Amino acid sequence: MREFSYHRPKSVADAAKAFSSKSEARYLAGGHSLLPAMKQRLNAPSDLIDLSAIKDLKGIKIAGGEVVIGAGTTHAEVAHSTEIKKAIPALCVLAEGIGDPQVRNRGTIGGSLANNDPASDYPAAVLGLGATVVTNKREIAADSFFKGLFETALEDGEIITAVRFPIPEKAGYAKFAQPASRFCIVGVMAAKTKSGVRVAVTGAGPGVFRATDIEKALASSFSAGASLPAVKASGLSSDIHAGAEYRAHLVGVMAKRAVAAAG
Amino acid sequence: MSSTSVSMTVNGKSVTKEVPARTLLVSFLRDHLGLTGTHVGCDTSQCGACNVHIDGKCVKSCTVLAAQADGASVTTIEGLAKGDQLHPMQAAFKEHHALQCGFCTPGMIMTGVALANEKSNPSETEIREYLEGNFCRCTGYHNIVKAIETGAKAMRR
Numbered sequence: 001m002r003e004f005s006y007h008r009p010k011s012v013a014d015a016a017k018a019f020s021s022k023s024e025a026r027y028l029a030g031g032h033s034l035l036p037a038m039k040q041r042l043n044a045p046s047d048l049i050d051l052s053a054i055k056d057l058k059g060i061k062i063a064g065g066e067v068v069i070g071a072g073t074t075h076a077e078v079a080h081s082t083e084i085k086k087a088i089p090a091l092c093v094l095a096e097g098i099g100d101p102q103v104r105n106r107g108t109i110g111g112s113l114a115n116n117d118p119a120s121d122y123p124a125a126v127l128g129l130g131a132t133v134v135t136n137k138r139e140i141a142a143d144s145f146f147k148g149l150f151e152t153a154l155e156d157g158e159i160i161t162a163v164r165f166p167i168p169e170k171a172g173y174a175k176f177a178q179p180a181s182r183f184c185i186v187g188v189m190a191a192k193t194k195s196g197v198r199v200a201v202t203g204a205g206p207g208v209f210r211a212t213d214i215e216k217a218l219a220s221s222f223s224a225g226a227s228l229p230a231v232k233a234s235g236l237s238s239d240i241h242a243g244a245e246y247r248a249h250l251v252g253v254m255a256k257r258a259v260a261a262a263g
Numbered sequence: 264m265s266s267t268s269v270s271m272t273v274n275g276k277s278v279t280k281e282v283p284a285r286t287l288l289v290s291f292l293r294d295h296l297g298l299t300g301t302h303v304g305c306d307t308s309q310c311g312a313c314n315v316h317i318d319g320k321c322v323k324s325c326t327v328l329a330a331q332a333d334g335a336s337v338t339t340i341e342g343l344a345k346g347d348q349l350h351p352m353q354a355a356f357k358e359h360h361a362l363q364c365g366f367c368t369p370g371m372i373m374t375g376v377a378l379a380n381e382k383s384n385p386s387e388t389e390i391r392e393y394l395e396g397n398f399c400r401c402t403g404y405h406n407i408v409k410a411i412e413t414g415a416k417a418m419r420r
């Protein structure tokens with residue numbers, strides 16, 4: 001890891017100020033994507049601005065038909081939240097399936113979304129449930145937040161403060177995990193929401209996307225028995241773990257499992 | 264060099280040191296405090312040999328900066344035994360011969376204790392799932408699973 005200076009501000013405003021006064025600053029949350037990348041020298045920030053002491057970024061609230069999760073909330077806190085389990089159990093299932101217990105004790109929802117790894121889990125929840133990403137500057141709808149491989153709508157220095165998930169009628173999450181890392185080869189969030197059926201797919205391509213043909217098929221009957229259209233392999237990822245054809249097939253299988261899990 | 268002052272409680276004792284900001288918690292423990300029971304297996308967040316508890320939560324200390332643990336209470340494998348008396352989880356590992364080379368053992372025991380604190384009566388499946396982030400290249404895991412079952416039971420007493 002290259003050298004850097006370390007800062008731990010107590011408020012979002014101080015963090016943003018510290019960021020803008022440094023040449024190559026980077027925010028640090030759980031550090032479970034950033035620190036490994038820095039060890040490999042894929043990243044070499046001049047300054048790390050640790051967000052973990054900011055109380056406003058923590059906590060889980062249920063209000064006005066929404067689950068609101070602070071950006072600094074860990075995967076373990078989401079997985080074990082009895083309130084979320086009642087409102088959107090699929091979110092707990094998703095969080096519980098991330099990495100391993102130690103990763104879940106450190107990694108945060110905000111870090112995961114800002115990072116937008118194409119094989120990560122949370123993007124499927126945010127897009128599939130039609131959530132809103134709240135930042136220190138604005139609110140960004142899920143449909144315009146994800147911009148492909150490790151890219152998001154976040155501007156330089158913008159801080160995610162919370163994510164607001166509207167509570168769906170029902171939702172289920174299913175993932176086919178890479179056996180060593182537990183990242184998604186394919187993960188699918190399927191939800192029946194007030195504004196219609198949403199099906200979001202992560203892991204399969206260079207970024208999370210909505211499977212609109214599957215959404216249409218499920219709109220008439222949101223059931224695991226529904227016949228789903230085949231998914232095309234073109235544009236999907238191929239690597240040593242799975243080819244594009246295999247991933248395309250898995251999207252259909254995981255979509256059915258997600259719908260079955262939604263009950 | 265960008266250094267930073269770090270204060271924390273390690274195994275009940277408070278320590279303060281000026282260290283380079285990029286110091287990982289695992290090297291703070293091993294190189295600055297001489298607590299070499301915490302191992303570095305992979306240095307890539309995979310193997311769990313470096314597991315310690317921060318404020319009661321099991322974490323991979325190769326993927327935490329010492330500075331991030333400022334103000335926290337850290338427990339390492341050295342902090343479990345009471346004098347000559349092994350912690351029940353350590354005793355269970357000995358009883359079940361849950362190690363061969365012993366390299367993974369400190370991390371396995373820290374994970375076992377964390378699981379027992381979360382769930383006092385974990386099933387075999389729960390134990391195996393909880394070991395997702397701990398690699399052992401010697402034992403084949405069976406005896407580790409048995410040891411954690413026994414250790415968790417002994418911790419209930």
Ligand SMILES: Cc1cc2nc3c(=O)[nH]c(=O)nc-3n(C[C@H](O)[C@H](O)[C@H](O)COP(=O)(O)OP(=O)(O)OC[C@H]3O[C@@H](n4cnc5c(N)ncnc54)[C@H](O)[C@@H]3O)c2cc1C
Nearest residue numbers: 029030031032033034099107108110111120121160182183
């Ligand atoms: C062994 C291992 C297995 C894993 N398995 C999985 C898995 O199965 N599924 C999965 O989804 N993930 C997995 N992960 C990734 C893990 O979930 C990370 O914790 C997560 O992707 C990043 O969150 P973090 O809090 O650690 O962020 P950090 O690593 O601290 O930060 C990541 C990026 O986000 C930025 N950032 C952080 N917080 C904010 C904020 N509030 N506003 C703006 N920018 C911010 C940082 O500047 C940085 O660029 C795994 C990681 C490891 C090490």
Ligand code: FES
Nearest residue numbers: 304305310311325
């Ligand atoms: S050394 Fe930390 S996980 Fe392997």
Ligand code: FES
Nearest residue numbers: 363365399400401
């Ligand atoms: S006993 Fe050798 S790695 Fe586990």
